[in-house]
Amino acid sequence: MKQLLKRDLKSTVEFPRLELIIFPTLLIFVVLSQIVAWGWGGTDSVVDRPQILIQAIADASRLIFTYPVVIIFIPLIIADIITNEYEKGTMLMLVSYPVKRSEILLSKFLSVFSVSWAVIFFTSLAGVLVVYKNHAMYPPLTLVLALIISICILSFSVSSVSTLISTITGHAVVAAMGSLMVLLL
Amino acid sequence: MEVIIAEKLEKNFGDVRALRGLDLAVPEGVFGFVGVNGAGKTTTIKILLGALRPDSGAASVFGYDCAKESLKIRQKVGVLHEKPSFPKSTTGLDYLVFVAQLYGLPLIEAKNQSKRTLEEVGLFNVAKRPIGSFSAGMMQRLGLAQALVGNPDLIILDEPTANLDPIGRSDLLEMIRKLHADKNVDFLISSHILPELQTVCDHVGIINNGVMLVQGKAQEVVRKHAGHIFKVSVSEPETFLDLIQRSELVEETRRIGDIIWVKAKDATSFQNYVIEMAHRKKLGLSLFQRGDLESALKNLLEANKDD
Numbered sequence: 001m002k003q004l005l006k007r008d009l010k011s012t013v014e015f016p017r018l019e020l021i022i023f024p025t026l027l028i029f030v031v032l033s034q035i036v037a038w039g040w041g042g043t044d045s046v047v048d049r050p051q052i053l054i055q056a057i058a059d060a061s062r063l064i065f066t067y068p069v070v071i072i073f074i075p076l077i078i079a080d081i082i083t084n085e086y087e088k089g090t091m092l093m094l095v096s097y098p099v100k101r102s103e104i105l106l107s108k109f110l111s112v113f114s115v116s117w118a119v120i121f122f123t124s125l126a127g128v129l130v131v132y133k134n135h136a137m138y139p140p141l142t143l144v145l146a147l148i149i150s151i152c153i154l155s156f157s158v159s160s161v162s163t164l165i166s167t168i169t170g171h172a173v174v175a176a177m178g179s180l181m182v183l184l185l
Numbered sequence: 186m187e188v189i190i191a192e193k194l195e196k197n198f199g200d201v202r203a204l205r206g207l208d209l210a211v212p213e214g215v216f217g218f219v220g221v222n223g224a225g226k227t228t229t230i231k232i233l234l235g236a237l238r239p240d241s242g243a244a245s246v247f248g249y250d251c252a253k254e255s256l257k258i259r260q261k262v263g264v265l266h267e268k269p270s271f272p273k274s275t276t277g278l279d280y281l282v283f284v285a286q287l288y289g290l291p292l293i294e295a296k297n298q299s300k301r302t303l304e305e306v307g308l309f310n311v312a313k314r315p316i317g318s319f320s321a322g323m324m325q326r327l328g329l330a331q332a333l334v335g336n337p338d339l340i341i342l343d344e345p346t347a348n349l350d351p352i353g354r355s356d357l358l359e360m361i362r363k364l365h366a367d368k369n370v371d372f373l374i375s376s377h378i379l380p381e382l383q384t385v386c387d388h389v390g391i392i393n394n395g396v397m398l399v400q401g402k403a404q405e406v407v408r409k410h411a412g413h414i415f416k417v418s419v420s421e422p423e424t425f426l427d428l429i430q431r432s433e434l435v436e437e438t439r440r441i442g443d444i445i446w447v448k449a450k451d452a453t454s455f456q457n458y459v460i461e462m463a464h465r466k467k468l469g470l471s472l473f474q475r476g477d478l479e480s481a482l483k484n485l486l487e488a489n490k491d492d
Contacts, residue, residue: 003283003286003287004287007272007283010275011272014274088270088272089268089270090270090271090272092231092236092266093266093269093270093271093331095234095235095236096234096236096259096262096264096266097259097284097287097288097335098256098259098260098287098288098289098335099256099259099287100256
């Protein structure tokens, strides 16, 4: 199980996947932090009109950019984790070794889950800063906990759907598109 | 004791009837699983490993049921599939360590065992190279290594000599012999390259269209089904053909290049006749071979086509 997980994690972040994950993540992070930095100056002062607008943009961008982008990217990039094994022909090798089918599936699921968790965490960091600044009534610890739990829920659903679709279709593209459709619904 | 027993295996892929009631009994030793392309060899192997469910019939390996206890089977079996494929970016050594650990070896032992196996198959000097850079022959050797690395009791080889050069082939046959002699490892070798298979197999089974035609001791099968077939090569083929056709000792002759296939009516008298004639008429006899596995297979396939 440990070896399988190691192997799956490695293949999940292998070239070109790693690059496909890192660059959009960085981009989102940079854009959102710019917005945060822009709105940094006057939050403590009296909230005037442009300030509200900036806050609105920042809050909205957290919702609009981060989660949908993540929901689109994660299936596109890692939904083929199982179909890939069939396409490369390594699945037959894998099921010939003394491992249970459930272990193979679980390790795939866990690697998708952890990678998507990390991606969502980093892309939503900037958004969290916005929330922290604008809703200072939340204590930081509560905020961090809320963040971790909500990311868990989101990445769990994203990776379950991706793994499921990847299991029942034969092609990587179909798998990615299928999980995208299900998630957007 | 039988290592593998299969009874009335049937498997359909849509309209294609891959197996039509295959019976298989593999005793200890080296078993040659012979058949033309598409005869059902690979399907049978997949069923034995629990990777496919048969539509009907049952099979067992080491007494474990293939459908229910395939995990126990796979712990004792090493497999080389027909077209082995590997993750391209890992190195050969890392992959073998991974496989050895799946077979339950602790890390340090897995590393030592992998290095030993790489040395055995002749890949030690490329152990640290990524698998993507391997040649086809190296891949085949690595496939062999991953079948050996878990110390299995039974090794299933599906077309093991594909992509191997002549030296690789004789190395492989030597390794099979050695493993069987030293560690008492049993083998199921599926192949259609028969001259090589014949040199290592104790038992053979000939399969065609998903049915087992014959199985038994290799020598007996060959004697029974190709005992009257001869392969002859002489420096004066025309004279020779003319001579034997007039002798009324032969049923059928066929000339393929320099080699003449002869189906004799009576093996012993034909043998004596050819040796006598070769001596008397100076035919320049360079090859005179009585029936091999290949002739047995051809003969059986022809006989079954008539039915």
